[in-house]
Amino acid sequence: MKEIFFFLGKGGVGKSTLSASLSIFLSNKGLKTLWISIDPAHNICDILKIKPFKGLKEVDQNLWIEEIDIDFYLKKYLRDIKRKIYENYKYLNIFNLDKMFDIIRLSPGMEEFACLYALKDILNNQKDKDFLVIDTPPTALTLRILGLPFITKRWIKELKSWREKIIDRRKMVTHVKGCPLSGVKSCITGEDKVLTELIHQQEQMDSFVDIFLNKDTTHYILVINPDELSILEGKRIIESLKNFNITIDLIVLNKKLEDSSLINELSISKDKIKYKEVSFSKDAIDREKLIDIASKWTKNVFKF
Amino acid sequence: MKKILGNLKNAFSLFAQGFKQASVEHIERELSEMENGFCLIIMSSLTGICAPPPFIGLSLLPYLEPEIETMLKKSKNLDDKLAQWSDLVDL
Numbered sequence: 281m282k283e284i285f286f287f288l289g290k291g292g293v294g295k296s297t298l299s300a301s302l303s304i305f306l307s308n309k310g311l312k313t314l315w316i317s318i319d320p321a322h323n324i325c326d327i328l329k330i331k332p333f334k335g336l337k338e339v340d341q342n343l344w345i346e347e348i349d350i351d352f353y354l355k356k357y358l359r360d361i362k363r364k365i366y367e368n369y370k371y372l373n374i375f376n377l378d379k380m381f382d383i384i385r386l387s388p389g390m391e392e393f394a395c396l397y398a399l400k401d402i403l404n405n406q407k408d409k410d411f412l413v414i415d416t417p418p419t420a421l422t423l424r425i426l427g428l429p430f431i432t433k434r435w436i437k438e439l440k441s442w443r444e445k446i447i448d449r450r451k452m453v454t455h456v457k458g459c460p461l462s463g464v465k466s467c468i469t470g471e472d473k474v475l476t477e478l479i480h481q482q483e484q485m486d487s488f489v490d491i492f493l494n495k496d497t498t499h500y501i502l503v504i505n506p507d508e509l510s511i512l513e514g515k516r517i518i519e520s521l522k523n524f525n526i527t528i529d530l531i532v533l534n535k536k537l538e539d540s541s542l543i544n545e546l547s548i549s550k551d552k553i554k555y556k557e558v559s560f561s562k563d564a565i566d567r568e569k570l571i572d573i574a575s576k577w578t579k580n581v582f583k584f
Numbered sequence: 585m586k587k588i589l590g591n592l593k594n595a596f597s598l599f600a601q602g603f604k605q606a607s608v609e610h611i612e613r614e615l616s617e618m619e620n621g622f623c624l625i626i627m628s629s630l631t632g633i634c635a636p637p638p639f640i641g642l643s644l645l646p647y648l649e650p651e652i653e654t655m656l657k658k659s660k661n662l663d664d665k666l667a668q669w670s671d672l673v674d675l
Contacts, residue, residue: 358642361643365645365646368646368649384638384642387638388638389637390639393637393638393639428637431637432636432637436640439625439626439636439640442618442621442622442625445618446615446619449612449615449618450615452608453608453611456608457608473646473647477644480643481643
């Protein structure tokens with residue numbers, strides 16, 4: 281994957297339309313493009329006027345699409361955990377695993393994780409594609425998805441340090457008393473599976489952070505409309521992403537009206553972030569129109 | 585003379601074992617508290633403590649059997665604070 285594009289913004293500003301324009305524009309140039317949606321309310325198939333389907337499919341020459349099925353990736357992850365639990369636990373009758381996992385699936389934070397899990401899967405299996413264009417859900421969920429690796433890294437750092445202290449104490453006790461320790465397997469001096477898992481998770485989060493912060497390959501496009509609410513939300517997105525050192529590469533003012541008075545009041549600094557406008561169109565937007573739109577807003581911003 | 589030295593050696597070895605036992609008891613107690621705390625944090629969404637993302641707990645869950653054992657043992661004794669205190673002060 282050469283480059284990744286995230287489209288961010290308030291619900292209804294036109295993220296899907298602009299991500300469609302970029303995807304079709306790139307594929308039209310003969311570049312292998314994968315256009316995915318991580319918004320639970322997908323509309324890639326609606327835009328392309330095709331019947332929704334599961335998984336990844338080539339819908340046009342050089343254009344692949346996938347509407348990420350969060351539930352599928354969540355179930356896949358939980359199946360893997362369940363298998364490991366059955367391998368490691370002696371007394372499984374104390375758990376009603378299936379019921380427990382049904383509830384865990386709906387726990388806060390799992391949806392964001394499933395998105396990252398899906399993204400990892402795509403990045404690992406679709407290396408032959410040149411571009412990955414990501415249509416995101418409205419602000420709140422997107423910020424949680426982008427922030428998850430950064431927050432998780434901090435937790436893992438603390439948990440690792442705690443775990444290392446536990447291993448240290450176990451070694452001391454084992455050294456003096458020998459195995460086994462109070463009937464608990466904690467004096468096993470070999471590899472600590474918990475620490476190994478924490479290191480594995482840390483590596484995964486590090487790889488996401490590297491991807492999210494790579495300015496050469498990952499681009500963030502903020503879409504706003506000429507209305508106060510979308511502009512205010514846009515500003516909040518910029519500020520929130522600053523906490524993770526993520527910077528917006530381009531702001532696109534979509535659905536620009538000729539007499540939009542609010543445009544002059546747009547106080548997002550145009551000097552620091554590149555800025556483009558896409559005019560409002562009453563006509564139906566077809567494939568040719570989408571290519572035309574993208575050729576304008578990507579001009580002098582991205583080199584394809 | 586040989587017998588006296590042998591007895592002394594035995595006595596010192598008993599002393600050493602006793603000291604070792606006493607020093608390890610403290611570390612063991614600290615270890616069980618740390619294991620209990622680690623498990624409580626991992627499963628904190630059940631206990632109302634500030635929680636790491638749930639998938640971290642889930643990823644570690646397959647390997648946490650010893651810690652869950654410790655946690656369950658500790659929670660069984662939560663209603664017997666006097667016995668715990670007696671244990672701590674070695675009564």
